[in-house]
Amino acid sequence: MADLQDEPHSVGIGAEDLPAPAAAVAAGALDRAVALLAVHPVADGCNTLVWTLNQRPYHDIETSDTGVDTDIPRLRAGGVGAQFWSLLVPSARAHENATGDQVLSDTLDQIDTALTLMRRYPDSLCLALSADDMADARNRGRIASFLGPVPGSTLTDSLGALRAFHALGVRSLAPAGAPWAQEELTAFGHEVVREANRLAILLDLTDCPPAVACRLAGASKAPVIISNTAAASLNPHPGNVTDEVLAALREANGLAMVTFDTARTGDSLHAVADHLDHVRAIAGPHGVGLGATFGTGPGHPRPTGLTDPSGYPRLIAELLERGWPESEVALLTWGNAQRVVRDAEFTARAAGHRR
Template identity: 25%
Template sequence: MRLWKYFLIFLFLSSCTSNQDPKFIANNQLIIDTHIDTPYRLYNQLEENGSYEDISKITTFDFDYIKALEGGLNVSFFSIYLPAQTQVDGSSFQLANELIDMVTTIVDNNSDHFFLLNNSVYLANLPGQNLIGIALGMENGAPIEGNLERVKYFFDKGIRYITLTHSKSNHISDSSYDENRQWGGLSTFGKELVSEMNNIGMIIDISHVSDEAFMQVLDISKVPVIASHSSLRYFTPGWERNVSDEMLIALADNGGVLQINFGSKFINYAEQNDDEYNFATVSQTVDHFDRAISLVGIDHVGIGSDFDGVGDTLPIGLKDASSYPNLIEEFLKRGYSQSDIQKILGGNTLRVWREVENYARKNTSD
């Protein structure tokens, strides 16, 4: 009897310790990062050197298998990024296919490290495994080229979200970076595209779009949407690339999720100057989470780091995919519960993904 007593005390003390350990939480909770730009960096290496680094091993990138495993990452949405120039020279469709095929080949050749993730069914079972799920998100809808059938085409190729535009307005939407606002938000085709993405089960991403397009998507979409890598304009006044309080509230009303971007410019834009780059901190990054949650609640915020997409601008303590425990540690310091942290790390994104899938499934069966 005495042995059982000591054993129960040991289990209690162990759980108290481990449950407050950031590394333990990272390894035992589902972590989904909705925006990692490694594919385009690999592509650039291939173009320049004829080969690229092996991401199943340690690399110079922000993301690789070793860093992801150390950080507890379970699902990386790899960005299939199409620069604005590709919509001008007509190469976006070809490049999108090349990038998708490159990622597929890497995953196939490293099946003991990665697997392609096409649905949300098994996500809850991933923590504690040594496999990293790779999902695909298309950054810039230029390859759609005005053809709604391309949504199904790219869905079948593995794409699970589409960022409607990027740094320049395209045939779908005005861009937050572009003074050319030819559509006043979404084009006529863009509005049709939103409905088609709903029907197919493709998540809509409204990072990069203009404010008007952002709100129009929310009016049209029948399911929650995401902003896959955006932070709060409250901390970066006047910078349209981030999301205003009004937009965040509308996104939450839609059921959607704001995925906080880690890039220092997204976190502390006003502190940058020409003399010396001012890197953000983990604390400043979590300030964005705090404010979003104070405005709309815990169910509408997630992680969209932009690893490998923002160059050497990442915050001190959040430099690569091994650093999610540092984020968790700051959440714990601020009194976040484990259930709240679980929602931020991946639960909220999982909910959106399932709602998008369920709507498309119901739409098909009807």
């Protein structure tokens, strides 16, 4: 995998740091999982902590708190080395009930909160703008923090907002629900795709209908991602991805990142592993990743053993026990996410040369 010639610092996990349910996993597999994550940490495609913190009084994420499922100790215990911090808000998800100005204002508030979070914890979090930033953060023992996605509905007949988001550090865009990305891509939609490619902004197709997802994957010259999903073949949840879309992602060198939302995957670690098996089979070993959708408050249902980021080693141990080669687990945790970021940068450089 790219950039692994530099020996990274350990992300600071050990088998003794894991919570009690780890006993359900064979000790040998768990030790292998911990060792693997020390070198190839998790690049998690979706965490909603920024929105959750916006709704709460001041919260110190350097200490564990039952009020949220994500904090720095649990990220480190789980071997998380990179995190995409979602900038979507409820008004963006319920786009039909929100004005464009409201969605834009909410999104800017999210960006401000995310950047404040990184300034507050510089020894643990650092803003990442590129694949090299990912590697550098890992090698310095920090969690590379990507901003995005932002909602595509913030772009209304002008690409200025997209360029402004890029200048603020945003590196992914979610077209779902945008008027330019419906059954057919509008002329402006094609412009958005081209400009996102030029800026190395990833298109995150989460919640796009299958036909729209396939069309966007085909229109983009850079790989696309689905930052939190699961296999519709195993659970026909509307947020899950069909085999048709997984095949389109494989063709486009894209990435489907599996969530830990029980409504989409089921209520056990084994069920999540089943979805990972299926996505790997259809999208290929280079097309599967992890997008847990942590970052919520108490009461959000999670699969047993995966209630917060510290559970990642148990999931990796389960995959190793199922026969996943360590090389493919390393792609799942780190390599595939880094590849799509780097490929987006290659596409942007090529677009710059053409211009």
